[in-house]
Amino acid sequence: MTEFKRDGSHLAYCPPVEKWDDWVEYDAAAWPRRVEKHYQLVPTICFNCESGCGLLAYVDKATGEVAKFEGNPKHPASRGRLCAKGPATITQIHDPDRILYPMKRSGPRGGGQWARTSWDEVLETFGTRIRKAFQEDRGEEVMYHVGRPGHDFIMERTLQAWGIDGHNSHTNVCSSSARLGYLLWHHADRPSPDHANARFILLLSAHLESGHYFNPHAQRIIEGKMAGAKLAVMDPRLSNTASMADYWMPSYPGTEAAVLLAMAMVILGENLFDAGFVRNWTNWEELEVDGFSARGQSFEAVIEALNRHYAKFTPEFAERESGVKAEIIVKTAREIATAGSRFASHLWRGSASGNLGGWQSARALMLLHVLTGSVGTPGGHNLNAWNKFVPRPFKNPPPQKHWNELLYPLEWPLCTHEMSPLLPHFLKEGRGRIEAYFTRVFNPVWTYPDGFSWIEMLRDEEKVGLHAALTPTWSETAWFADYVLPMGFSSERHDLMSQESYAGKWIGFRQPVLRVLQERQGKKFDYTYQANPGEVWEEDEFWINLSWAIDPDGAMGIRQWFESPYRAGQKLTVDEYYGWMFENSVPGLPEAAAKEGLKPLEYMRKYGAYEVTTDVYKLNEKPVAPADLSGSAVEANGVVTKAGKAVGVMVDEKAVVGYNTPSRKLELFSKTMADWKWPEFALPEYYRSHIHRAAQAASIGEPATDFDVRYAPLVEWPKDAKGDVFTLLPIFRLPHLIHTRSGNSKFLYEMAHKNPLWLNPTDAVKLGNIDTGDLLKVHTEIGFFVLHAWVTEGLAPGVVACSHHMGRWRLNKEDHVERMSSAWVDLKEVGKGQWKMRQLSGVEPYETSDPDTQRVWWSDAGVHQNLTFPVHPDPVTGMHCWHQMVRVERASAGDQYGDIFVDTNLSFAVYQRWKALTRPAPGPNGLRRPLWIPRVHRPEEAAFYFSPKDSRMG
Numbered sequence: 046m047t048e049f050k051r052d053g054s055h056l057a058y059c060p061p062v063e064k065w066d067d068w069v070e071y072d073a074a075a076w077p078r079r080v081e082k083h084y085q086l087v088p089t090i091c092f093n094c095e096s097g098c099g100l101l102a103y104v105d106k107a108t109g110e111v112a113k114f115e116g117n118p119k120h121p122a123s124r125g126r127l128c129a130k131g132p133a134t135i136t137q138i139h140d141p142d143r144i145l146y147p148m149k150r151s152g153p154r155g156g157g158q159w160a161r162t163s164w165d166e167v168l169e170t171f172g173t174r175i176r177k178a179f180q181e182d183r184g185e186e187v188m189y190h191v192g193r194p195g196h197d198f199i200m201e202r203t204l205q206a207w208g209i210d211g212h213n214s215h216t217n218v219c220s221s222s223a224r225l226g227y228l229l230w231h232h233a234d235r236p237s238p239d240h241a242n243a244r245f246i247l248l249l250s251a252h253l254e255s256g257h258y259f260n261p262h263a264q265r266i267i268e269g270k271m272a273g274a275k276l277a278v279m280d281p282r283l284s285n286t287a288s289m290a291d292y293w294m295p296s297y298p299g300t301e302a303a304v305l306l307a308m309a310m311v312i313l314g315e316n317l318f319d320a321g322f323v324r325n326w327t328n329w330e331e332l333e334v335d336g337f338s339a340r341g342q343s344f345e346a347v348i349e350a351l352n353r354h355y356a357k358f359t360p361e362f363a364e365r366e367s368g369v370k371a372e373i374i375v376k377t378a379r380e381i382a383t384a385g386s387r388f389a390s391h392l393w394r395g396s397a398s399g400n401l402g403g404w405q406s407a408r409a410l411m412l413l414h415v416l417t418g419s420v421g422t423p424g425g426h427n428l429n430a431w432n433k434f435v436p437r438p439f440k441n442p443p444p445q446k447h448w449n450e451l452l453y454p455l456e457w458p459l460c461t462h463e464m465s466p467l468l469p470h471f472l473k474e475g476r477g478r479i480e481a482y483f484t485r486v487f488n489p490v491w492t493y494p495d496g497f498s499w500i501e502m503l504r505d506e507e508k509v510g511l512h513a514a515l516t517p518t519w520s521e522t523a524w525f526a527d528y529v530l531p532m533g534f535s536s537e538r539h540d541l542m543s544q545e546s547y548a549g550k551w552i553g554f555r556q557p558v559l560r561v562l563q564e565r566q567g568k569k570f571d572y573t574y575q576a577n578p579g580e581v582w583e584e585d586e587f588w589i590n591l592s593w594a595i596d597p598d599g600a601m602g603i604r605q606w607f608e609s610p611y612r613a614g615q616k617l618t619v620d621e622y623y624g625w626m627f628e629n630s631v632p633g634l635p636e637a638a639a640k641e642g643l644k645p646l647e648y649m650r651k652y653g654a655y656e657v658t659t660d661v662y663k664l665n666e667k668p669v670a671p672a673d674l675s676g677s678a679v680e681a682n683g684v685v686t687k688a689g690k691a692v693g694v695m696v697d698e699k700a701v702v703g704y705n706t707p708s709r710k711l712e713l714f715s716k717t718m719a720d721w722k723w724p725e726f727a728l729p730e731y732y733r734s735h736i737h738r739a740a741q742a743a744s745i746g747e748p749a750t751d752f753d754v755r756y757a758p759l760v761e762w763p764k765d766a767k768g769d770v771f772t773l774l775p776i777f778r779l780p781h782l783i784h785t786r787s788g789n790s791k792f793l794y795e796m797a798h799k800n801p802l803w804l805n806p807t808d809a810v811k812l813g814n815i816d817t818g819d820l821l822k823v824h825t826e827i828g829f830f831v832l833h834a835w836v837t838e839g840l841a842p843g844v845v846a847c848s849h850h851m852g853r854w855r856l857n858k859e860d861h862v863e864r865m866s867s868a869w870v871d872l873k874e875v876g877k878g879q880w881k882m883r884q885l886s887g888v889e890p891y892e893t894s895d896p897d898t899q900r901v902w903w904s905d906a907g908v909h910q911n912l913t914f915p916v917h918p919d920p921v922t923g924m925h926c927w928h929q930m931v932r933v934e935r936a937s938a939g940d941q942y943g944d945i946f947v948d949t950n951l952s953f954a955v956y957q958r959w960k961a962l963t964r965p966a967p968g969p970n971g972l973r974r975p976l977w978i979p980r981v982h983r984p985e986e987a988a989f990y991f992s993p994k995d996s997r998m999g
């Protein structure tokens with residue numbers, strides 16, 4: 046027990062490791078008596094967002110149950126700190142409505158009747174169906190579709206062991222737009238800002254409260270700020286992050302690239318840029334623009350050409366487009382230039398994910414980094430690939446031979462990830478079917494746009510033969526599955542994680558806490574579900590066992606990848622899978638473990654994380670390895686090649702590795718864009734989004750203004766359309782909710798449970814003196830939803846906003862549902878493709894083993910806006926452009942809170958309109974996509990070449 050001190054220094058921020066085996070606290074419930082509680086602390090990794098923060102599970106030694114979760118001080122990225130969602134894991138694992146056993150539907154699909162089944166039956170059923178599909182050369186009919194990954198590499202390995210191109214993900218509703226903007230510059234598709242050492246930080250996000258890797262980043266942004274860095278936030282919404290900023294720039298949505306290019310022009314025009322860096326590290330010699338070719342020209346002539354090209358991006362122009370004051374644009378641009386190599390930024394969803402052409406925000410933002418020389422520097426922008434570490438297992442299968450056009454169709458050759466939001470439309474068009482479909486912690490009916498098209502697909506047994514929802518909680522999608530398979534939360538599973546949290550590299554080890562503790566006490570388990578609550582399993586063991594079920598005798602060549610590296614021909618265990626990697630693939634870990642007399646696996650089980658390296662900067666300047674240099678050649682553009690492959694580039698007469706782009710430099714000019722039919726986007730550009738004010742005007746028949754309204758006809762209202770037109774921001778996150786998985790957390794839902802429509806007071810007056818709480822009807826292109834107004838000055842005029850999180854619904858009042866978070870609804874298909882939803886009741890107190898469920902005091906579950914959005918696949922990136930042009934009016938007498946109507950015939954028509962904007966492959970040399978652009982779960986190179994006979998579209 047820690048001794049009490051008056052100055053408070055006894056209050057341990059985090060328990061020291063040497064006390065983790067017996068940590069003593071007083072029982073708060075016994076106060077004022079001093080009753081000691083003894084805990085054993087076991088590290089694991091939070092599963093409630095992608096950040097991978099370190100948790101410590103406090104296991105009560107008296108009961109053997111997890112009592113709470115706090116931060117793991119030994120985790121290098123989160124350093125003992127958590128957001129609200131980390132500790133809330135305790136409410137998820139003890140939720141009385143959670144799924145504890147594998148379930149199989151016992152009535153029609155979507156009918157809500159379920160019966161318990163066994164893991165053996167599940168493995169037998171799926172093993173048999175998948176084996177048959179593989180034997181009949183229908184491998185592309187087996188698809189794994191992931192929502193929250195929370196692990197690295199194991200699924201790629203599994204699917205490649207099966208020999209199929211079957212990996213689908215949620216990335217095209219999340220981040221693929223920003224990814225293209227970044228990768229065109231430097232191949233890496235994500236930023237890794239060094240916020241802690243920055244002097245100026247620009248966020249196009251709400252990064253102090255939400256966003257990618259936000260807790261590890263938020264603490265470093267505050268560190269940077271405390272050391273004197275200025276913070277600017279570009280966001281039409283006054284987020285908590287914007288409220289902490291030195292400059293809040295409430296830009297009109299979709300105009301961010303105009304502001305960023307105007308800043309670039311200030312830096313270029315006032316000669317504040319780092320000429321040495323631009324000269325050495327961009328491919329300026331390849332520039333071709335406005336009839337100017339850099340070939341044979343001086344660097345100065347190229348800078349002049351750039352100045353001419355971007356001349357239209359004056360601060361005044363940017364102000365007209367964005368609403369951000371010209372003087373603020375100039376001031377922040379000069380401050381960014383002053384910060385120079387210590388300029389950090391972040392952009393992930395928001396402007397990139399909301400807008401047609403949103404990828405240009407990332408590309409324009411990178412231009413600021415290039416001009417200030419803040420790439421790879423302390424306090425600057427690093428590459429995610431430099432700061433993420435993914436160890437490799439003992440044996441890896443070769444890449445698959447096939448190309449699945451349901452995932453990467455010809456129309457979007459530059460999409461960074463699978464075109465997953467379009468799956469229902471692809472199946473409707475007859476592009477294929479799915480024999481076995483695994484949705485993994487994934488709820489597209491609720492999370493995706495156009496959820497009713499997903500329901501139409503999922504309930505159709507011709508289109509989807511067999512569907513297993515691998516999920517810890519009941520969901521709108523699980524309802525339409527054949528099997529619901531309970532998978533563990535943060536403390537109930539193994540996973541290995543690493544993220545680009547700072548200028549270093551780390552790995553974190555998620556582990557099933559109760560199994561680990563009991564094994565420490567000498568108990569043995571074959572499988573994690575034997576130690577978890579009920580029969581909750583983990584995916585690692587599930588995939589190993591399913592692979593054996595598909596190929597029981599090894600004749601198909603699959604089983605070999607799931608055999609032990611230590612015991613020939615025996616089934617691989619998770620201890621062996623991770624133990625081998627920790628022994629052989631993580632530099633320094635065996636030595637660190639040996640110092641404590643531990644094996645590497647024991648070390649990771651003890652600490653839960655390991656820092657592989659720190660201070661990773663400027664890896665582009667690393668000399669080319671002598672082995673690569675020997676026998677290499679230098680091409681005319683300075684690229685160093687060996688056996689036809691680029692291995693580096695000459696800079697200052699030295700052969701250095703550079704970046705993994707075709708020029709091995711930062712690509713200011715993208716020949717790839719020109720070669721792949723988008724020559725107008727060879728440079729970073731700005732063009733108007735589908736929800737720009739001019740597009741709004743065009744949608745109601747007013748003449749477009751002077752600047753290009755590229756895609757105004759995309760939205761066509763019916764002739765009798767009512768209400769005023771606004772841009773709806775539907776994707777902002779609340780700090781304490783998890784995309785689709787907060788539903789079983791009583792703490793998180795008590796904190797926030799409604800999603801009213803944010804509305805500026807001037808717009809409230811325009812709509813007829815709307816007050817907070819009034820009922821509004823919001824019309825989209827394919828339907829409408831009805832919700833309450835929240836009148837606030839925290840949002841720019843002309844824009845309305847609705848949080849991404851709420852509006853969970855359930856079709857059954859009590860059984861096989863999450864009651865804490867959802868409204869009970871009546872759902873009717875009133876005509877072909879015409880869906881009507883009405884709330885029957887909101888959240889109500891209910892009786893369970895947890896007395897808190899009877900103390901539920903809120904009734905509002907929010908309104909599910911995503912159902913009313915059609916898909917908007919960006920013609921370049923394929924990213925779903927989330928922002929909506931909507932018409933808002935006061936609700937009528939017959940409208941009720943939560944009412945929803947959608948016509949999926951219209952949503953299919955909108956999909957066709959957007960698809961018509963694409964410029965499909967094949968590209969140069971008959972390629973499906975550029976070879977140098979990364980592809981998840983990459984097939985062998987031959988599969989990149991299009992052959993009409995292999996194509997569903999040929």
Ligand code: SF4
Pocket residue numbers: 091092093094095096097098123126127128129130131132258259260261
């Ligand atoms: S940021 Fe919050 S939800 Fe995300 S991993 Fe960290 S503690 Fe968990």
